[in-house]
Amino acid sequence: MDDRKLEVLRAIVEDYVSTQEPVGSKAVAQRHALGVSAATVRNDMAYLEEAGYIQQPHTSAGRIPTPKGYRLFVDRLGKIKPLSTAERRAVHRFLSEAIDLDDVVTRTVRLLAQLTHQVAVVQYPSLNRSSVRHLEIVAVTPARLMIVMITDTGRVEQRYVETPAELSEDHILELRRLVNEQLQGKALADAPRIIADLASLARPELRDSASALARVLLETVVSRTEERVAVAGAANLTRPGNFFSGSLRPILEALEEEVVLMQLLGRADSNALLTVRIGDENEIDDFRETTVVTAGYGPGSVVGHMGVLGPTRMDYPGTIAAVRAVARYVSEILEQNR
Template sequence: MVSERGLQVLRAIVQDYVETQEPVGSKSIVERHAFGVSAATIRNDMALLEDEELIAAPHTSSGRVPTDKGYRVFVNHLAQVRPLSTAQRSAIETFLADPADLDDLMARTVRVLTQLTGQVALAQYPSFARASITHLELVGLGPNRLLVVLVTDAGGVSQRIAVLPVDVDEADVAVLRARLSALITGRAVSDASERVALLRVPSEARPDPALTALAVVIGEELEEFRQEKLVMAGAATLARREQDFRGSIHPLLEAIEEQVTLLRLMSEMVPDEHGLAASIGTENAPFGLGEASIVASDYIAQGGTARLGVMGPTRMDYPSNLAAARAVARYLSRMLEEDETRR
């Protein structure tokens, strides 16, 4: 059992190691922190922390560094999420103001988050599975080419060029638009997908090859709406921070490229009562990311929640990164709520 002072010593070791990047010794703790006890007493506390596998010696020096278990105890019990400065909050508000659309808003969100933290920023898109189709548009681009535009009430927009097996004129396009709009407009994405699927196989009752081709394109786009999606920024920070990782950063780069692993990991993180979550070092080993930590915050969209956060080395400033994720998440939630109200 670690004493209360021992836990405060752990806090000091984590804070000093994150700041200095050097193993922390008892003498420096006495000099930098007001414990009111001798270096010998601090050494005894450090020995107990080491017995509990909360700190470790990276080499034969007297300094110690936090273990992944130590970081977990720090985050769970000792880390105080720091409020952002007025300048930081103003930067978030300015950077996210007046986005062109949802894609622009999400791209700005991860860019501002990586600027605040210096880490790789990740954000799940709001789920469109519960959204409804509000508009379908067909725009002629040529005799047999149409631009298909789908819009949902959650802000999702899809644009795709359909190449038809037959030529169509403006009157044909108007008929196709009317038939398809009547079929899916006002319907939930899942319902619309099922309805369009009925048109994807031509039959004697539906001999229109243009309608069948459009149904295939629209069905594929509706399936995209139902898929989880992740947007990221700041991958270059991994190269600049490579020395902070104990091993190779290649698994992290592969995860960024593939996205599926990161989506699973972020979805499985368990938030606290404030919607904040952290997954640290070896806790990520099942995902092949045992060298990294992820901290995240939930945000509210379309009556549900999604998650944004940052990924970096285990030696990260957890309180500051959690604060940045929370602040950006709150602002994003507010913007999405205001946009929903306007619609």
């Protein structure tokens, strides 16, 4: 395909996104400085239609992009529309005011929904891709302890342990020192092996308590608590101009399923900086009429994903820029708080 046909496709995509109306050859020739006549544009549109990049929704109408056309448009994007200076300042200020990780995630998902006018989904940092920053052990009673595990991504996990015997303050300090010596700075993916040896490293009189502590720690690091996601902006799917051939109900119901949301964001072990899945490229049947734009985030390496879901008729340059920028800001915040 030559450059002129690509320019005609770009013009059709941009006009259809902005006007919500099928685009004709005369409109393309008048609105875009292509340097050719409407007749030449008609010929190029005929080629694009035959190749499956555009289609005519009904007789006598102009043309609209197909998912294949959107795919080519996204793949050939030469320039991503950057956020304005005011938008960047607002994003930075809004996210930098967060007081903890939960607040960061809540603010992020709300911000993405507002910037893109789509459904936003943000995964909490995965425990499997985090490291232990610190473990705190606090006595609730002489035979009941509270464990607080803080990761390098700001996740805080809290559990309670019933010990087989009452522990003195010195015993608790000794257990705290032991678990931090063994786990501090270690990747949580390696933690189960380390935790299994904790009891054997404790003094004989503390081994039963260390064993009880190890069992609860093991439950913490192998649990599925990393599968937490936040969602905002579902009402954006009902905005005027969002066209779906069927009912929105299956999409809205799917968005309520946590497992589906994790599939939506992509494989948890993916390090992809940005992914755009259009129409049938989505593996989930309920999302075959949508586009999903996702990005990984994290301090140095990817520890979670965020993204937006909306109709295939979306502002791709603006949406991609917003998801990419917000992911970068969240990564910087996590890096600063390590």
